[in-house]
Amino acid sequence: MAEESYITMPKGFKANGVSAGMKCPDRANINPDIPKNNYLDVGLILSDTPCNVAGVYTSNLVKGHSLVRSMDIIEGGNKVRGIIVNSKNANAAVGSVGIEDANSVASHVAECASCAADEILTASTGVIGTRLPVDKITGVIPELVEGLTSDAIGAHNSEFAMMTTDTVPKEVSACITLSSGKTVTIAGQAKGSGMIHPNLATMIGIFTTDADIDSTLLKSMLKEAVKYTFNRVSVDGDTSVCDMVVVLANGASGVRIEEGSEDSDIFAEALRGLCEDIARMIASDGEGATKFVEIEVYGAATPKDANLIVTAVARSPLCKTAFFGMDANCGRILTAAGYSGASFDPEKVDIKLSGLLVYHDGVATDFDEDEAARLLHEHDIKVEIILKEGDCYDRMFTCDFSYKYVEINGSYRT
Amino acid sequence: MAEESYITMPKGFKANGVSAGMKCPDRANINPDIPKNNYLDVGLILSDTPCNVAGVYTSNLVKGHSLVRSMDIIEGGNKVRGIIVNSKNANAAVGSVGIEDANSVASHVAECASCAADEILTASTGVIGTRLPVDKITGVIPELVEGLTSDAIGAHNSEFAMMTTDTVPKEVSACITLSSGKTVTIAGQAKGSGMIHPNLATMIGIFTTDADIDSTLLKSMLKEAVKYTFNRVSVDGDTSVCDMVVVLANGASGVRIEEGSEDSDIFAEALRGLCEDIARMIASDGEGATKFVEIEVYGAATPKDANLIVTAVARSPLCKTAFFGMDANCGRILTAAGYSGASFDPEKVDIKLSGLLVYHDGVATDFDEDEAARLLHEHDIKVEIILKEGDCYDRMFTCDFSYKYVEINGSYRT
Numbered sequence: 001m002a003e004e005s006y007i008t009m010p011k012g013f014k015a016n017g018v019s020a021g022m023k024c025p026d027r028a029n030i031n032p033d034i035p036k037n038n039y040l041d042v043g044l045i046l047s048d049t050p051c052n053v054a055g056v057y058t059s060n061l062v063k064g065h066s067l068v069r070s071m072d073i074i075e076g077g078n079k080v081r082g083i084i085v086n087s088k089n090a091n092a093a094v095g096s097v098g099i100e101d102a103n104s105v106a107s108h109v110a111e112c113a114s115c116a117a118d119e120i121l122t123a124s125t126g127v128i129g130t131r132l133p134v135d136k137i138t139g140v141i142p143e144l145v146e147g148l149t150s151d152a153i154g155a156h157n158s159e160f161a162m163m164t165t166d167t168v169p170k171e172v173s174a175c176i177t178l179s180s181g182k183t184v185t186i187a188g189q190a191k192g193s194g195m196i197h198p199n200l201a202t203m204i205g206i207f208t209t210d211a212d213i214d215s216t217l218l219k220s221m222l223k224e225a226v227k228y229t230f231n232r233v234s235v236d237g238d239t240s241v242c243d244m245v246v247v248l249a250n251g252a253s254g255v256r257i258e259e260g261s262e263d264s265d266i267f268a269e270a271l272r273g274l275c276e277d278i279a280r281m282i283a284s285d286g287e288g289a290t291k292f293v294e295i296e297v298y299g300a301a302t303p304k305d306a307n308l309i310v311t312a313v314a315r316s317p318l319c320k321t322a323f324f325g326m327d328a329n330c331g332r333i334l335t336a337a338g339y340s341g342a343s344f345d346p347e348k349v350d351i352k353l354s355g356l357l358v359y360h361d362g363v364a365t366d367f368d369e370d371e372a373a374r375l376l377h378e379h380d381i382k383v384e385i386i387l388k389e390g391d392c393y394d395r396m397f398t399c400d401f402s403y404k405y406v407e408i409n410g411s412y413r414t
Numbered sequence: 415m416a417e418e419s420y421i422t423m424p425k426g427f428k429a430n431g432v433s434a435g436m437k438c439p440d441r442a443n444i445n446p447d448i449p450k451n452n453y454l455d456v457g458l459i460l461s462d463t464p465c466n467v468a469g470v471y472t473s474n475l476v477k478g479h480s481l482v483r484s485m486d487i488i489e490g491g492n493k494v495r496g497i498i499v500n501s502k503n504a505n506a507a508v509g510s511v512g513i514e515d516a517n518s519v520a521s522h523v524a525e526c527a528s529c530a531a532d533e534i535l536t537a538s539t540g541v542i543g544t545r546l547p548v549d550k551i552t553g554v555i556p557e558l559v560e561g562l563t564s565d566a567i568g569a570h571n572s573e574f575a576m577m578t579t580d581t582v583p584k585e586v587s588a589c590i591t592l593s594s595g596k597t598v599t600i601a602g603q604a605k606g607s608g609m610i611h612p613n614l615a616t617m618i619g620i621f622t623t624d625a626d627i628d629s630t631l632l633k634s635m636l637k638e639a640v641k642y643t644f645n646r647v648s649v650d651g652d653t654s655v656c657d658m659v660v661v662l663a664n665g666a667s668g669v670r671i672e673e674g675s676e677d678s679d680i681f682a683e684a685l686r687g688l689c690e691d692i693a694r695m696i697a698s699d700g701e702g703a704t705k706f707v708e709i710e711v712y713g714a715a716t717p718k719d720a721n722l723i724v725t726a727v728a729r730s731p732l733c734k735t736a737f738f739g740m741d742a743n744c745g746r747i748l749t750a751a752g753y754s755g756a757s758f759d760p761e762k763v764d765i766k767l768s769g770l771l772v773y774h775d776g777v778a779t780d781f782d783e784d785e786a787a788r789l790l791h792e793h794d795i796k797v798e799i800i801l802k803e804g805d806c807y808d809r810m811f812t813c814d815f816s817y818k819y820v821e822i823n824g825s826y827r828t
Contacts, residue, residue, distance in 0.1 A: 058753075060749065060752040061751075061752040061753070061756075061760050062748055062749060062751070062752030062760040062776075092745065093748055093760075093773065093776060093778055094777055094778060095775075095776070127743075128743075128745025128746070128749065129744065129745040129748075129773070129777075129778030130778065315729075317815075317823065318823055321819070321820050321822075321823035321824045322823065322824065325823070327824065329541075329542075330543065331507055331541065331542025331543040334476055334507055334542065335476060337476070338474040339473065339474045339475070343475075346475050346476040346477075346507075359507065361509075362507060363507060363508055363509040363543075364507055364508060364542075364543030402820060403817045403820050405735070405820075406815060406817050406819075407817070408735075409731070409735035409736065409739070410736065410741065
């Protein structure tokens with residue numbers, strides 16, 4: 001990952017973010033004590049030329065209208081020029097006007113940017129069941145398009161505009177040297193803090209690259225990249241209706257990446273690495289999180305068993321509040337593994353807490369409580385569950401459950 | 415349910431609860447400002463004569479040693495005289511000494527009560543992975559047996575001794591008139607507040623009856639009774655390693671209940687009703703709960719779909735924090751239904767919040783926010799999800815997620 005990262009680092013991309021007054025009801029009356037970034041709520045990322053595109057989407061049966069519209073465009077095999085994202089409103093569960101509203105937003109962008117409406121993807125995140133304030137959004141689109149820039153500032157603003165309860169921006173990039181010695185760049189940004197759980201795609205993630213890659217290859221790389229990264233982040237076990245991750249490839253580097261080539265492997269690994277970086281950032285910035293927790297299962301009989309256990313532990317409110325309380329209450333970890341539905345012999349299980357053996361062969365060890373307390377006071381906590389049943393592995397990134405989570409979510413809508 | 419209920423209301427049962435110093439480390443130094451009940455940590459319920467017994471147990475792969483010992487006795491078809499329960503320590507995940515410790519406790523009771531050790535069931539609840547303080551417990555067993563009484567006070571003390579983070583005792587009873595005009599009595603008590611989720615049996619529940627019923631009939635009645643009661647309570651989605659519900663039938667009423675008889679139906683329905691009463695009490699007294707929430711699904715295509723949805727909504731931290739915040743954020747309910755794994759058409763779903771229609775055909779209605787706020791300020795909240803796919807129904811009792819839950823569970827062990 002580069003020192004500073006932003007979505008317009010690949011050649012031929014511009015971005016911008018503006019305030020349509022959704023995060024601040026009265027644009028004329030902005031509180032000077034709040035950083036201006038916090039009011040940005042509409043972001044746009046645009047390529048100078050049409051891009052091949054691939055996407056992965058939420059598995060939730062209920063899908064937001066902006067998302068459904070983007071899925072139709074991407075899965076229809078179309079090339080796209082860019083994506084407009086708004087926060088504060090999910091454009092979900094409002095009926096047939098939802099698609100019309102998304103179309104209307106995209107048409108306005110297309111008009112200002114001189115392209116076709118179906119070349120503009122739409123993404124919305126925020127409250128469900130309230131109609132998108134289309135007039136507010138279309139009212140700022142001229143300003144949004146006018147201000148597009150390839151500088152870092154426009155890119156950062158587009159990221160701020162996507163953020164909801166996120167407390168830090170999540171931006172990554174990599175400049176990759178291919179076998180020929182030529183380079184291509186990939187950059188990415190994401191929002192995601194609550195309502196996050198792995199179930200095919202999570203949160204909103206946008207990647208850009210100047211590599212020249214076909215959509216089908218891009219799609220298979222993306223699907224592989226999200227598997228153990230975005231699909232292994234759990235903040236609260238909830239899967240939202242708006243999640244998607246897209247990659248836009250505009251070919252502006254002039255460097256072609258063919259399927260089955262060594263370069264394809266290099267690119268895929270770089271994309272996977274960036275997805276992992278963002279996945280870790282999302283778990284660390286989970287709503288109210290004070291801890292980053294990585295759960296690993298070793299030695300499961302089947303991949304499914306390994307996955308059931310990492311999922312159960314990452315979802316368990318009892319485990320998550322114990323991490324918050326920095327309490328080495330490891331019986332809760334064993335308990336979650338036990339009810340996960342995975343098949344294993346509880347009398348063979350070892351559990352390590354940030355390297356400290358706390359359970360051996362299913363029995364609590366006489367571990368050093370002071371050492372455990374010291375390890376739990378670190379920001380990053382690792383839980384290893386060793387089953388000794390086979391050689392399957394899985395992992396999950398999660399965070400703790402704090403008072404702040406309850407506060408944020410007890411009053412999010414109002 | 416009777417006005418006052420206690421476990422020794424059926425004929426021929428006695429109970430008592432004492433302090434072995436587990437809830438208060440220094441028995442000599444009890445804080446006079448804390449009610450004495452709060453220090454009780456060992457309870458005993460004993461029948462004058464041997465009882466037929468039936469039990470249901472946690473589905474967790476990891477099972478506490480006291481529980482495993484009781485399962486062996488019950489499933490071995492033995493008659494029992496009673497059950498000793500302790501709180502503060504789960505007697506789980508400590509290795510082979512766990513069974514020995516449970517045996518030792520039971521042997522001491524048997525000696526004082528002049529019965530066989532395998533006529534005494536054992537149940538333990540509390541922290542996992544720490545050895546049971548056997549000496550403390552056996553040291554108070556003479557006092558415990560000596561003080562056995564059929565009065566309400568002994569019964570209440572045995573209930574207090576089971577409680578962990580429960581804030582109220584949970585006791586029920588029913589006097590049933592059978593077809594012959596004769597009466598039998600059933601009574602029950604339970605502990606359970608956190609680590610509760612339906613997965614075959616939950617928490618610790620003990621029922622007594624003076625009816626004369628065979629173990630096999632009792633078992634089939636109990637299994638049926640817990641299905642939509644104890645197995646439909648979720649506080650936090652966690653399933654403990656110590657859960658069990660047992661029924662002891664000593665026949666002291668002299669009234670025989672035969673399989674397939676009308677009386678059998680009357681008795682089964684009374685038992686089911688008492689299980690439901692306790693299930694509601696447990697959800698209401700969920701750790702940190704400020705709300706009792708009943709989730710109902712109507713019109714599902716299959717029973718499994720109905721169950722997946724009630725489970726997903728009851729587990730969703732986002733829904734539960736919204737109930738705590740009294741926020742009519744019903745998009746979260748639709749979202750949870752959508753990711754539950756159930757099959758349904760999101761565009762046909764209606765959702766009612768305590769009777770108020772908030773979603774119609776998958777679209778948020780223009781409901782009265784003041785009315786919604788008023789309904790959410792009630793202690794009891796009902797969520798009805800109507801799918802219009804078929805005629806299957808399910809329900810779940812749950813509670814909200816509060817700051818207090820985080821506080822209790824961030825510091826439970828230490």
